[in-house]
Amino acid sequence: MVDILHRVAIKASTAEVYTALTTVEGLAGWWATNTKGKGNDISGVLQFRFDAGGFDMEVLELDPAKRVRWEAVEGPEEWVGTHVDWNLEQVDDYAVVLFKHEGWKEPVEFMHHCSTKWAVFLLSLKSLVETGKGAPDPHDVKIDNWN
Amino acid sequence: MVDILHRVAIKASTAEVYTALTTVEGLAGWWATNTKGKGNDISGVLQFRFDAGGFDMEVLELDPAKRVRWEAVEGPEEWVGTHVDWNLEQVDDYAVVLFKHEGWKEPVEFMHHCSTKWAVFLLSLKSLVETGKGAPDPHDVKIDNWN
Numbered sequence: 001m002v003d004i005l006h007r008v009a010i011k012a013s014t015a016e017v018y019t020a021l022t023t024v025e026g027l028a029g030w031w032a033t034n035t036k037g038k039g040n041d042i043s044g045v046l047q048f049r050f051d052a053g054g055f056d057m058e059v060l061e062l063d064p065a066k067r068v069r070w071e072a073v074e075g076p077e078e079w080v081g082t083h084v085d086w087n088l089e090q091v092d093d094y095a096v097v098l099f100k101h102e103g104w105k106e107p108v109e110f111m112h113h114c115s116t117k118w119a120v121f122l123l124s125l126k127s128l129v130e131t132g133k134g135a136p137d138p139h140d141v142k143i144d145n146w147n
Numbered sequence: 148m149v150d151i152l153h154r155v156a157i158k159a160s161t162a163e164v165y166t167a168l169t170t171v172e173g174l175a176g177w178w179a180t181n182t183k184g185k186g187n188d189i190s191g192v193l194q195f196r197f198d199a200g201g202f203d204m205e206v207l208e209l210d211p212a213k214r215v216r217w218e219a220v221e222g223p224e225e226w227v228g229t230h231v232d233w234n235l236e237q238v239d240d241y242a243v244v245l246f247k248h249e250g251w252k253e254p255v256e257f258m259h260h261c262s263t264k265w266a267v268f269l270l271s272l273k274s275l276v277e278t279g280k281g282a283p284d285p286h287d288v289k290i291d292n293w294n
Contacts, residue, residue, distance in 0.1 A: 003149065006266075007259035009291030094292045098259055112154035112245055119153075119266030123290065143270065144156030145241045 004101040004115045008122045009094035012129045014065040017088055017095045020129055021068045022059075030125040030134035045073065050137045052147065055079055078110055095129075097122065116143050151248040151262040155269045156241040159276045161212040164235055164242045167276055168215045169206075177272040177281035192220065197284045199294065202226060225257055242276075244269065263290050 010017055020026035021039070024046075028035040031048060037056075038044030044059045056074035060083070061067060068086040072079040082103040089096045099122060104111050120141045128134030135141060157164055167173035168186070171193075175182040178195060184203075185191030191206045203221035207230070208214060215233040219226040229250040236243045246269060251258050267288045275281030282288060 002152075003254065004152070004262070005149075005254055005259040006263040007256060007291055007293075008263060009293075091292060096291065098256065107150065107152055109154060109245065112152040115151070115262065116153040116155060116266045116269060119263045120270075122263060123267075123288070126290070141270070143273070144154055144243065145238060146156075 002104045002107045002111065004099075004104070004111065004118055006099040006119055006122050007097065008099075008126050009091070009096045010126045010129045011093055012095050014088040014090050014095040016129050017097060017125070018065045018068070020125060021086055022062065026128070028136060030128040030136050031121050032137045033139075034137075046070070057084065076110070078104065078106075078108060097125075113144060113146055149251045149254045149258065151246075151251070151258065151265055153246040153266055153269050154244065155246075155273050156238070156243045157273045157276045158240055159242050161235040161237050161242040163276050164244060164272070165212045165215070167272060168233055169209065173275070175283060177275040177283050178268050179284045180286075181284075193217070204231065223257070225251065225253075225255060244272075260291060260293055 020030060023039055024035050027039060032050055034049040035046065037046040039046050039059060042059055042062060046057045048055050054075060055072055057070035058073045060071050061069035066088055070084045072082050082101060085100040085102060087098040101118060120143060124134040124136060167177060170186055171182050174186060179197055181196040182193065184193040186193050186206060189206055189209060193204045195202045201222060202219055204217035205220045207218050208216035213235055217231045219229050229248060232247040232249060234245040248265060267290060271281040271283060271287065
């Protein structure tokens with residue numbers, strides 16, 4: 001089992017970041033413009049749709065301003081059953097975000113792609129919360145020939 | 148042992164990307180403006196210096212236009228003994244870069260930071276090769292309260 005790890009710090013409160021992770025409006029502002037579902041209820045399901053396909057995430061854990069945990073229940077086969085884990089901590093003026101996408105079975109080439117792409121979207125999240133403007137799909141930074 | 152993985156694709160030849168990975172001029176154009184040493188000889192050592200410190204990398208493997216492998220021989224204790232591995236493959240108009248920074252002992256918070264920061268620098272490498280202008284330290288994209 002191998003994991004994707006990232007860390008960003010956002011000049012904001014952890015409550016503001018939590019809102020961007022648990023509301024459709026927030027998620028559509030940094031990840032996928034085409035987001036539907038329920039992000040602020042345990043067992044709620046979020047549907048993220050991209051040009052090339054999409055993912056459904058079930059909300060497993062919610063601890064306001066501190067933690068969010070999702071399970072990928074639909075999507076590319078490499079994703080199904082993996083977990084996306086968000087830990088938030090206030091350090092002075094920053095909401096520090098520790099991110100994990102864990103439970104990949106193999107470090108396949110697609111995992112390399114997703115690791116870089118998660119970094120791009122985490123910087124989009126940072127930008128959304130700090131400036132009001134993120135770069136969600138389809139306006140996201142393109143990284144490779146897979147997008 | 149845990150690894151940082153990334154993938155970018157650069158609209159260029161793998162030979163051009165290889166040059167950006169093995170010459171001081173190339174490395175200074177996307178990673179650390181303050182780069183010294185020898186990147187195109189086996190056992191050569193490259194010194195990368197940032198505001199907050201730096202790394203020395205020994206060149207372990209060189210396969211022109213295909214592969215570069217370094218060992219971190221000086222730097223933060225979490226880095227020393229880890230390996231940075233670059234695999235290049237030409238796919239149509241793109242040089243696909245598969246990147247691994249492998250051999251971390253523990254998935255510490257600093258590893259999360261470095262994972263995101265590597266993504267930022269890989270996009271700087273892509274920009275350098277495609278446009279002639281990268282964003283090396285100290286002009287790099289800041290990601291968190293550690294920089």
